[in-house]
Amino acid sequence: MSKFNDIDRLCISTVRLLAVDAVQKANSGHPGAPLGLAPAMHVLCRDFMNVNHENVDWPNRDRFVLSNGHACALLYSTLHLLGYDYTIDDLKRFRSVGSKTPGHPEYELPGVELTTGPLGQGISNAVGFAIAQAHIAARYNKKDCEISTNYTYVFAGDGCMQEGVSSEACSLAGHLQLGNLIVIYDDNSITIDGKTNLSFTEEVAVRYRGYGWEVIEVKDGNDNLDAISQAIKLAKSNKKQPTLIKLTTTIGFGSLNEGTYNVHGSPLKPDDVKQLKKRFGFNSEESFVVPQEVYDFYKEHMIERGKKANEEWNSTLEEYMRKYPELGAELKRRIAGILPPDWESALPTFKPEDGDLATRKLSASVINSLAKTLPELIGGSADLTPSNLTRWDDAIDFQPDDTKIGSYMGRYIRYGVREHGMSAILNGISAYGYNLKPFGGTFLNFVSYASGAVRLAALSGYPVIWVATHDSIGLGEDGPTHQPIETVTHFRALPNMQVWRPADGNEVSAAYKVSIESKATPSIICLTRQNVPQLEGSSIEKAAKGGYAISEYHGNTTPKLDLILVSSGSEVSLCCKSAEKYSKDHKVNIRVVSLPDFYTFGKQPFEYRISVLPDEVPILSVEVYATLSMCKYSHEQFGLDRFGMSGKSKEVYEYFEFTPDGVASRIAKVLSFYSDKTIRSPVRKALA
């Protein structure tokens, strides 16, 4: 006998119609997936999800990820019933400017765990949730006191299954045996272009079994609530494999156009809405209707259960604090999102006599220090560990115990050659909570593979870190396929993104300092393969401003500056060397400005910025990159508006004239050109 009855069907119809009404009112949106997935959503909430709208950040809540984010009318409607801060009026303002119900779910909204919509991301973020949960459980759970027990549930559609980012993340999830991850795949055979037989005839179940997942097929996802519930229960009981529940549904269930792409992404016809309401037993003339018994049912069954679970967890936490005061204090600190006192004293500082070192090696020193100080640091690399130098000395790999090559206690993740999957996972780990500070390594050029996830980190404000080594032609022999040219400009243009390119050890420490302290801005830290000197004039404090005058070379006795060289990373020392020689040879005064991060420099007050880049001095930028972004902070640019070359680092620099002589010839041209011209600082602007 079914445990579901009329009230369940009424709840489902209510959610379906709320979603449809929201789309109609907005005259925009996606009714199809909500109509198809409302039964699964109801069953998930009724029987499994423990959440608490009064404490939305309760650390042990179950996580729900709507990877097919365009179905958000379903999510907002359900969150409304679950007591979250969404009124019926909010639902009526769906997809309108400034509303709490935008066209895709956004991280900062109550009950929304992740920003989703770009397909493939949510399910991949969810792998990050599952990793984070497994790790927190391994670190803190005690047999008599289980702190972390939550599951991560995902809804995903055909699009999410087709995107490569999810292939990467799900392959890794299978490898990592993440039994706490349950994906409900809305197998409705429809995408925007039409039937999936146009482009997507692979056997998804076979593929996921190949990844090492358990796959459960539920054929009648429109009706068979018991089967859905059974499947989720079975999935939960499998502690060694993530589960894909392949749920066959009808897109736009109940609509006259059900089962076609017409119901995917635009409102239904008014007549269709009427018959739909009638069919579900609602008054076809009314909109946004929630029967009181639906509110009551959600309150009694879901809201109360969630609140109770939260209360029990609070007691568990108290008990934990008593029994395990040391770990308990760490846990409490992390839940509060506070770094340990004096953590930054772990950051190394450097003097010129420390000699030449690659900034990737300097980064390795920082990581080694921080890993000891910050238990929340959780790192990894997309199969470039020996190149990125991201693994600290006594790191334990994050691996299932039975592999004997690590444990879930471990904090070093072997991501495989999966930059995009890694990056989406970083986002998930960060969003999971417990002050987790994830970083992932790859070559700077291949951060671009992860653009989709990097963008979502910036948009959502997940303060993750990419350790991006081999940051220029300085990587040498691997050649132009591996040498970034446009990459830094790309990410400098991304709002809410730090792009650090430290010039030496102190600047590396500064980059990590600001990145680790960041609450809502991600960072890419660009690091050299090749050695650079430790510079006179650098300091953590100065570099932490994002830009500063690192040194001045006076070839004459007047205080007047003749030229500023502005640069970043490995070219700062080149500028210093060039300026030193040129100023002496030509009796001019040259300042070198190091600009390790545009974002941070841009946040400094105008007075500071103009003091670094004053009026009346020509500014020449030097970076072995596309010159486009340096147009913002210089009058003239010496750069590389072409692809690089395979060869020894030094020879490639010489080939492109990034040498003291090459810089000198540009300085001469710039000085001559500007000698009779009025010059305004690029930071002095009419529009702030």
Added chain:
Amino acid sequence: MSKFNDIDRLCISTVRLLAVDAVQKANSGHPGAPLGLAPAMHVLCRDFMNVNHENVDWPNRDRFVLSNGHACALLYSTLHLLGYDYTIDDLKRFRSVGSKTPGHPEYELPGVELTTGPLGQGISNAVGFAIAQAHIAARYNKKDCEISTNYTYVFAGDGCMQEGVSSEACSLAGHLQLGNLIVIYDDNSITIDGKTNLSFTEEVAVRYRGYGWEVIEVKDGNDNLDAISQAIKLAKSNKKQPTLIKLTTTIGFGSLNEGTYNVHGSPLKPDDVKQLKKRFGFNSEESFVVPQEVYDFYKEHMIERGKKANEEWNSTLEEYMRKYPELGAELKRRIAGILPPDWESALPTFKPEDGDLATRKLSASVINSLAKTLPELIGGSADLTPSNLTRWDDAIDFQPDDTKIGSYMGRYIRYGVREHGMSAILNGISAYGYNLKPFGGTFLNFVSYASGAVRLAALSGYPVIWVATHDSIGLGEDGPTHQPIETVTHFRALPNMQVWRPADGNEVSAAYKVSIESKATPSIICLTRQNVPQLEGSSIEKAAKGGYAISEYHGNTTPKLDLILVSSGSEVSLCCKSAEKYSKDHKVNIRVVSLPDFYTFGKQPFEYRISVLPDEVPILSVEVYATLSMCKYSHEQFGLDRFGMSGKSKEVYEYFEFTPDGVASRIAKVLSFYSDKTIRSPVRKALA
């Protein structure tokens, strides 16, 4: 009895040692994969590959793709033996500046079909090769005259299997039943981090079977030449499925460190090289040795066979020209890479009275015209056909015949939700030849998902086209997850990349004109979802310069310009409207400059550029994008250095003040600020 004997083993040893010597000489590179894959390479060349070093572009040559491009020492060594223009001295200059043997294979080199190295790309490009071959065969082959019969062979490693881009492309390849595609997967269980058990324990064979591929396992790829040959033969006989040959090899075979990650990416120790040479029967004191019998064997068996096949094909082509003169003429034209005469007369032109239309709709008109005129146009979309409007009226889908929903004759490809896979496939189609002009549609924001492939298009010079609709906040309700902000700056910074953002119908035609004519530069054409007016002052000819003064508004009778508004796409009409009103209200003279493509504008002579953006006039840019790139061509920027918002297009523009009033308030500030200042054109520079 084996058909292979001592000479085969000698050939293999020779290639192995050439590759090792090249890496040793360079003191940089990857010996492991060449040592493991040399047997497969030899068997492939000996028994299957038909190529002709004297006619490297022979259209019906078999295609070889080294997807694990870091193994290029293997490729260069083999090309040397195959008679291609690589001397032993070239091999000695491996990975050095200006050499013909760079650190990863580059498209322009003889015998190198594709630029590879960034993992996952080559195998995905190869899907494009296979699609292109199937299409050319379907279009031109006659029962008595087969023009196109070649196969595409790919070597790929674990990295290529892990990357999501290959998952996307290979899923589609299975759907498309591409029997002409044969991938040899070097299953050596080692990646840079160590054993694949660190991160990659999925069953690749199961996954590929799920994609619909045939999978053949060859366990002893180090020795069993017969098994390799049999497997490839079997793969060739399967006309309905692509084949993955899972070839177990030992990375660094023969080295003292064989089977470990130590042999992956750095030279062997000198002693190791010595023992290796001894082991393979070579003098351990000599380097770069090719026994004469090896040259002879390659000449007799491979070079001669390839030449003969080419000659036979030439005869077939002659016969074809006689029997099928019309198709034959088209074929000949396409092989020569020449567009049909007067093709550009198919491009529509527009007048203001044609009214408001979305540029994506204007693009649809162009595509409709061009599809009739250009049989080489081969389009598609990553499951956004009804949004991108990329499918012309009588298009036939590229599908296997037995699906009954298209045919290989078709020129419209349903890529599924696979932007990166699609883009890599576009690159492959373009590189295949026959003047194929591939385009692929997606939202501009999701071209970023494909950054890895876009970059390789620019680096290699594949003139492909991305039809990138929904190009700004103007897409409205879908909100910030879908609204590009940084995207255009990213691609403007990419060398050799056109980024068109046309303002109206004439500019759309211009964008296609320049993109279709391009021989070695790819294009992204950014198009609006929302309507824009047809502008007075636009023309194909003017827009084809990349930037021009589209109109001037004189509020007083002097010729002196007070301000220039520079803009692109949908903001050009906003600028015109704003300038018209402001100039009248304030009696000033304002020029509006439309800058549809930075790349093309940047190629114009200085005199032209300075005439468009003259000295002594303040220039204000207006784009609903990150302002970074407009710093290149303006003094002041009005843009969007934050993420967008979900809401109706018009309301979102209003929210961010992209209205005539909003522009006017910026104009006022700029005029006031610059009233007492000397102004230099941003195109007047000391450094060209």
